[in-house]
Amino acid sequence: MKHVKHSGSRPGTHTGPRARQPSLSQLRAFVAVAEHLHFRDAAAAIGMSQPALSGAVSALEDVLGVQLVERTTRKVLLSPAGERLAVRARAVLDAVGELVEEAEAVRAPFTGVLRLGVIPTVAPYLLPTVLRLVHGRYPDLDLQVHEEQTSSLLDGLAAGRLDLLLLAVPLGQPGVTELPLFDEDFVLVTPRGHDLADRRDLPRDVLRELPLLLLDEGHCLRDQALDICREAGRGEGVAATTTAAGLSTLVQLVAGGLGVTLLPRTAVTVETGRDDQLETGYFADPAPSRRIALAMRTGAARGGEFEAFAGALRDAVGSLPVRVAGAPPVREPSAPPAPRRAGPAA
Incomplete structure (x- = not known):
């Protein structure tokens, strides 16, 4: 017995890449009719002619394979399928409207x-x-x-x-x-009365022996400070026994006499201006930055x-006290080196 292979789809269904899809124009026409329940009023609301609107609704019914409206000589009613699909059609149009608004926002810079x-x-x-x-x-x-x-x-x-x-x-x-x-220099922050306070000509090698306080692991500023110390000739045992989660805590540890630290220039005024137990020293050019x-x-x-x-x-x-696009270094007003003062080397 010879077997015959059948192809195709069930009646009333659309399959394959060429299946018809509702157009936005058809959806707008149907939603307008659902809202006004009157073809002439619906056509006027969306700026279509009445014949064009009626044709769009009919085309949508053909694409979906269901009757959406019941037309009489006096009024227009939604079918049960029309009532259900009108909700979906409104949601589709709202989503398209949001898509267009978002695209407009993307096209406009700085919005x-x-x-x-x-x-x-x-x-x-x-x-x-x-x-x-x-x-x-x-x-x-x-x-x-x-x-x-x-x-x-x-x-x-x-x-x-x-x-x-x-x-x-x-x-x-x-x-x-x-x-x-921009680039910004690092500044040495010391307790008040430290031998290196108020200097404007600090050589980098002063970092070799100082008790340096650092931020916790994970902060890039900690890694930068360690790199500066290594470049200055400090050995591998540079890690501090006392660390802090933030710069505000770090400078308080310095004020308390536990050591010294390095701050970026943009942070100096904010972090040292509140405490008269803190002083600063600036490195000779080229300063670490x-x-x-x-x-x-x-x-x-x-x-x-x-x-x-x-x-x-x-x-x-x-x-700000920074160097932008190759500008010359920003330095403190020139002054002679401050006399060395007696005090703890902290």
Whole structure:
């Protein structure tokens, strides 16, 4: 007996890549009829002619394979299927409207949400400048700030949880583009009366023997301080026995006589200005320094916008004690070295 293979689909179904789909015009016509229950009023509401609207609804019924409305000489009624599908059709049109609005926001630079990640040793000192810039120049930008350590920020950037990072570089991270902003020197913070306080010509090798206080593991500033000490000739046993989770705690430990520490220039006024038990010393040129930059995903859709933002931020930090785009070093007013004072070497 010969077997015959049948092909095709059940009557009333659409299969395959060429199956017909409702158009947005058909959905708009049907939703207008569902809202007004009158063809002439519905046509006027969406700016269509009445014949075109009636044809669009009929075409939608043909595509879906169900009757959506009952037409009489006096009024229009929704069928049971029409009542159910009108809810879905409204939801589709609302979603399309939201999609269009979002696309308009993306096309307009400096609008919508910008999720900015910032490291803790930058956030308290640079965010006031960032916020003034955003409020003054980009009022339609919804800036959302996340303060986290570098490793967490990079994970967030890679996963799409964050859009842009503000942190110390270089990162050496594949797929990340750095937009340098400025360089800032490190300053030695000492207890009051320390032999090195008020100096303007500190050689780096003073770091070889000093009891240096550091941030906890995970902070990039800790790693930077350790690198500076190694470059100054300090041995591998540089790690401090006392550490702190933040710079505010670190300088309080210094004020208490437990040691000295290194602060970036942007943090000095904020962290030492509150305590008269703290003093500072500045290194001779070239002083140890760090570079602060914005970082984005390489090839980010908003890359041009982020580059413009970096340029605006470079201009905005001009009043800070930093070096922007190859400007000459920012130094304290020149003064003769202070006489050495008696006191603990801490």
